[in-house]
Every structure is written in structure tokens, then in C-alpha cells.
Amino acid sequence: MTDLVASLRQARHIPQVALQQYMVLRSKALDDFVCVFEGQEDYPYYDTIFRKIRDDFSFKPLIVNGKDQVLGLRNLLLQRESPAEKKVAYFIDRDFDGYKNSQPSENIYCTDGYSIENNLCSVSILPPLLASEYLCHKYEEDDRIPLIVAVFRERLAEFSSLMRETNRIIYFARQNSIRLQGVENQITKYLDISLGSITSKEGSKLELLGWPEEVDPGIIPCEIPDFEQLHSIKDWRGKFVLGVFVELLHHLKNDRCSNAPSLFSRKSGMKFNPKGEIIRTLAILSPVPTCLRSFILKLGATASLDSTKVTA
Incomplete structure (x- = not known):
């Protein structure tokens, strides 16, 4: 079977x-x-x-x-x-x-870039998204937008640091025709994500990436010059990038809807669902290459x- x-x-x-x-x-x-x-x-x-x-x-x-x-x-x-x-x-x-x-x-x-998902994750889409879907314009909270953009930049910088090795392994495998046996794309398997910080989870990156048992992982270099030239948000695995972006948007929605929000001045319900069918919404706002x-x-x-x- x-x-x-x-x-x-x-x-x-x-x-x-x-x-x-x-x-x-x-x-x-x-x-x-x-x-x-x-x-x-x-x-x-x-x-x-x-x-x-x-x-x-x-x-x-x-x-x-x-x-x-x-x-x-x-x-x-x-x-x-x-x-x-x-x-x-x-x-x-x-x-x-x-x-x-x-x-x-x-x-x-x-x-x-790596894939269409990478095109959706520019911080340039945040101001209009915050103004409309997160209701900053409705409640005259435009002053909150630069603060939230700064938070996203900090979290994405942490993502770039923590996911470098994982992406380097995938890069090495693809460049050397090593077949990974099922890459885990769910970003929360790799990282704990919140608006306050992103930290790495314990566990084997090789297992999550489906590294074949018959291939010695010791052959993976600690540094690959061509890989080091890549931009983390644009050029790394797109499902990881979109995954962390969506998780941050989800936590931001929870903050907006909470009784004591930290990044907004007041509580408010909102219809936008970052974990729903989001590709069209982000594509409308994202710049076209x-x-x-x-x-x-x-x-x-x-x-x-x-x-x-x-x-x-």
C-alpha cells in the first residue's frame, strides 16, 4: 500500500x-x-x-x-x-x-523574489491596511501607524536572524539536488511569535525540513556566500515569510479587540481576518514588481x- x-x-x-x-x-x-x-x-x-x-x-x-x-x-x-x-x-x-x-x-x-508570497509582505502595505482594516482612520489613530510599523520591522528582523539557518539548509539542498522529504511550512513549528518578540522553538530543523537520513548533514556549510547575499524578506522561502507576517497581523487583531490594547488607544471589533483568504487583500495593497x-x-x-x- x-x-x-x-x-x-x-x-x-x-x-x-x-x-x-x-x-x-x-x-x-x-x-x-x-x-x-x-x-x-x-x-x-x-x-x-x-x-x-x-x-x-x-x-x-x-x-x-x-x-x-x-x-x-x-x-x-x-x-x-x-x-x-x-x-x-x-x-x-x-x-x-x-x-x-x-x-x-x-x-x-x-x-x-522567492515566490508570490514574498511580494505580499512589504511593510509598505501596513499604513493603508491599518488605516482601513484595523480602523485607525475611523478612530483618528493615525499616530499609531508609525509605532506599529516599527514593531513589525523589529519582529521581522528577529525572524531574519532566527530563520537564517533553516533557509540556508533549504538553499543548500536545492543547489545540490538533495531531495527534502516534506518541508514543514507552518512557521509556528519553528518560532514562538508575538507582537513583543519572536523566539526560536526547540526541536530539530533537519526533521522539520525532511532532511534525508542517508545524507550526512555535516556537509552543510556554516556560510554560503551566494546565500548570504539574499534578502531575507524578498528571497527566502515565501511560505515562511508570509507565515510570520500573517501571525503578526493576527496578534495585532487580537490587540485591537482586547479590553486593554497595547498598540491602539481603544478596543474595537473588526471584520478583517488575517488567517482567512488574505492573498487578494494583500495583493491589492502590495506593490507590483x-x-x-x-x-x-x-x-x-x-x-x-x-x-x-x-x-x-
């Missing part, structure tokens, strides 16, 4: 599965532009960004199972000559391994994309 389950899981990563999904979608949308995404969380983000930038473009989303499926589907469609296959764009996360064995091209967008804006503006500008032209 274990072998059967493993085989079924492995089958989900075969590009032909994505091709079958594409053929079903294309049969119902012969002339539509199709955008292929790695996962379900990508669609609300990109759909929101599309709507922010253009009102003259529509597309059908195709959700496949990860970067390998996106790139694998593209390689399969390159072998076809149908004009419909040129009305497809592909969206992947840069992660720690970029395009992997594929080449950049005009019909693939790769995030400028220049490269993504340029990519979206070019889609559909001509009858088809030149899917074989390699860019620098």
Missing part, C-alpha cells in the same frame, strides 16, 4: 498529467489565453495583479502541481504546431533553483508570443 501511495504521488508530477489538464481546458476554451500556475494560491494573486494593471485582457487559469509540471507542460507544448499553444503564458516561483534545467523565454514569468508589470502588459499585444525566443 505504501508503494502504491508513493507511485500515485509521483504520477502527479509527470508533465503528461498537466498536458491532459491543458487539453481538457483547451477543448472548452479554444481561443482563450491560458495562464499556467504552479498552485492554487497563485491564481488569486496573479488575477488581482492582472486586474490592477489591465482591463483589456482576460485569461483562463490552469492550476498544475508545482514548477516541474509548469515547465514540463511548456516543453511538451513546444513540440506542437497549433496556434492555440502560442496563446499560453507560464508563471513560476524563482525559489532557490530558478528555471532549473529550462531556459528563460518571453512566455515564462519567474518571480523576482516592475518585471511582472512589464510581462503582463506584453501579453496579447501580438497575435501570439514567440515562445522560443530566449531573453537575457
